[in-house]
Amino acid sequence: MVRFIHAADLHLDSPFSGLKNIPEEIMKSIQQSTFQSLSNLVYSSIHNQVDFVLFSGDIYDLEDRSVKAQVQFKREMERLEKQNIPVYIIHGNHDFAGDETLHISLPANVTIFNTSVETVNLVTKEGKVIALSGFSYDKRWITERMINKYPTRYNQVDFHIGLLHGYQEGKKSEHAHYAPFTVSELRKKKYDYWALGHIHLREKVSDFPPAYYPGNLQGRNKKETEEKGFLLVELNTHASPEIQFIPSAPIIWKKINIDATKIRTVDAYYNLIQASLPIINDIYSYLVSLEILVSKDSTESFLKKINQNQFVEIHQRLNDKEFLWITEYKVTPIADQEKGLDMNTLFPDAWEKVLTEVSNDKVFNELTADFFEQSKSAYMMQERSEFYREEMIKRAILELQMISDTKGVENSED
Incomplete structure (x- = not known):
């Protein structure tokens, strides 16, 4: 058996530039969230005594990696080094290989794949031989079918794992510039697991071979909703893999649609919104986008009252560490369906x-x-x-x- 963590699309030091009118203390927490999620991943790696950690691209938000992001990442990798946990990295379209004179060096436990497909081997503490195949981007767009350059599974190893930052062909056309592949092409390589990256949505691409996108480590905008984190994977020689999602993001984006077309009083409207919002706790904070449907037959005074900024402010919460903040509040009057x-x-x-x-x-x-x-x-x-x-x-x-x-x-x- 071999146990490892599969993560991707950390986008460390993401600017979260789309947010407006956010209190300074909340903005600081938001900008720190990608680093906190990484720290949670490292803690889980140590706690679960994994054999190694895989990062399938886009560690950093930009090719011009900030010094802050590089140093923070290095410190977390040093935590893993102290526990003798090796780390394997491929760079993606956001953090493609650039001028190395601008990069901070990483500890000896970290292996970064070259810009051409290569295979490295490691031996776990239990003596299992693992082959890892992958490549790092050398530019932002790669339309070439890099999957064709991956070797077929090595016979002399216990497990062979592929790392690939790319796009599953035929699913989302806006991602077609990023190392396209098909499930059939993955299957031909006969690997034991495919550690995919690039799509920010957690997704099982295939059972055979096991191929997964873990999603990004921390949601960065209102499109990237719900829990974000990484995968804890166990591969067994004569059994199906065990794959567990572990949430690590301290901040959750939520989009909440509320049908208030039957509501006619401010009191009932207030209670409906209050009941629809998540409850903050010691684990998560929330950035919420509210879209509320109300009846076109509502009185003018009712519509005026519920559209006031005060209605947003009274539902926002800010504790010592956690918060609930409404980033978008949209009220749409519609015709009653029965009419x-x-x-x-x-x-x-x-x-x-x-x-x-x-x-x-x-x-x-x-x-x-x-x-x-x-x-x-x-x-x-x-x-x-x-x-x-x-x-x-x-x-x-x-x-x-x-x-x-x-x-x-x-x-x-x-």
Whole structure:
């Protein structure tokens, strides 16, 4: 048996530049969060007595690595060195290999893979021989199929593990510039585990071979919600691997959608929001994006009251260390469904089919191609990411609902 930690996409010293109007003490905690998550990972490595630690790319947020990030990372690696825990690193598209004269040296227990695919061996304390194959990026974009340069599994080792910072072909088109691969190509190498990096969402790519994205170590914006951390992996010669997610991020981003269309009083509205927010404890802090649907039939005074900044302020919490802070508060009046045409109720099968099809990146891009080509604004010419696609679909549904409601009223007056 061999036990190790698989992490990726630390993005140390991420600036969190999109946040505004954040109190200084909270901003300091946010900017320190990537380092705290790394420290939690190191503690878990020691506590679980792992054989080694793997980092599958993007240790740093930029190729121009800050001195602070490098020194902090070095100190954490020295903690592992004192426990005789080796560390293996590949660099990704954010922290690709650059001018080494600007880099802080790392302790002897750390091995960094070259910019061409190479294989290194290690022997664990129990005498297990492990082969590790991987490469570091030498530039931001790598469209070449680097997977083809990985060797087939070595027969003379107990386990062979691949480290790859790349994109699973056919899933998210905006990542196609990053060492693309397919599950079939992974399978041909016959490895015992693939330690993947690049996608910030935790994901099991394949059971055979075992191939995982651990997600990033700390969410950095409202798109990277819920718990973040790393994987504790156990490989056994004659049994299935045991893979456990261990949360390490001290700050959790949450997106909370609240249906308040039946609410007519400020008191009920306040209680509904209060019940929907997470409770802060000694472990996690929260950055919350609130999107609340209210009825278009609500009184003007009610809508004015709930849109005041005070309604955000009263729900925010700040303890000695932990906090709950609302980064976004959006109230959207919509037509009551019983007055409009609820497509999901009237045509459930067709509606679900349409939503599924339009959510596909290829279909979405085809439908919006002319629209994007005609618009010259920076807003409309932004990258059509998965997050942006979801936002456009959501807004289109709201518009359709409002149009349906208007048509329903017009028809009732005929």
